[in-house]
Amino acid sequence: AQKITQTQPGMFVQEKEAVTLDCTYDTSDPSYGLFWYKQPSSGEMIFLIYQGSYDQQNATEGRYSLNFQKARKSANLVISASQLGDSAMYFCAMREGPQGGSEKLVFGKGMKLTVNP
Amino acid sequence: DAMVIQNPRYQVTQFGKPVTLSCSQTLNHNVMYWYQQKSSQAPKLLFHYYDKDFNNEADTPDNFQSRRPNTSFCFLDIRSPGLGDAAMYLCATSRERMGRGRTGTQYFGPGTRLLVL
Numbered sequence: 001a002q003k004i005t006q007t008q009p010g011m012f013v014q015e016k017e018a019v020t021l022d023c024t025y026d027t028s029d030p031s032y033g034l035f036w037y038k039q040p041s042s043g044e045m046i047f048l049i050y051q052g053s054y055d056q057q058n059a060t061e062g063r064y065s066l067n068f069q070k071a072r073k074s075a076n077l078v079i080s081a082s083q084l085g086d087s088a089m090y091f092c093a094m095r096e097g098p099q100g101g102s103e104k105l106v107f108g109k110g111m112k113l114t115v116n117p
Numbered sequence: 118d119a120m121v122i123q124n125p126r127y128q129v130t131q132f133g134k135p136v137t138l139s140c141s142q143t144l145n146h147n148v149m150y151w152y153q154q155k156s157s158q159a160p161k162l163l164f165h166y167y168d169k170d171f172n173n174e175a176d177t178p179d180n181f182q183s184r185r186p187n188t189s190f191c192f193l194d195i196r197s198p199g200l201g202d203a204a205m206y207l208c209a210t211s212r213e214r215m216g217r218g219r220t221g222t223q224y225f226g227p228g229t230r231l232l233v234l
Binding site: 033035037042043044045046047050052091095104105107108109110 | 158159160162165174205207209220221222223224225226227228230
């Protein structure tokens, strides 16, 4: 079974608008962490934001916020005021704690965001 | 600036000819990772070092080896590259392993695109 699901293969948004990128996850481990990375066409994976399973509040980092709904197992990334430079692939990833066995980062398939002027 | 550096950015090799990719970091992080990312796919973890402790993923082919001579440097050796090994190779570091109370956030280098002729 897929651990991280990103169902949107691609999205288009107008510059300065907000956009939500969907991510759902599957784990039985009570301790886990969720990450979002951005990968521009240059290839580098850029860390955006982190949410821990025990965190009480949704994570925020500048224009990025994470809409964490634990019961629904979703961790959607919200980008406010989109910029042209936000055009990239976006990957949702999860790390499971030691009870999960491998203690590694598992990535979703990613989704491509295009910001139009 | 502290960072993760990968050289070269592009590497062309011949079928069956050994090739080495290098990664260095100025973050003084304990953990270094190597990922393989094929076109339009998510990164796949090959192995990681926690300090000098080498951890191989179960499905990583024997063709792939790694060396970490010191904290700053880590190498990926592909002993006999095949056409299927053409991919982006991403190096990442984290201060500590993931686990309860530790985010284990991974910071990536720009990657090396490997082409096998």
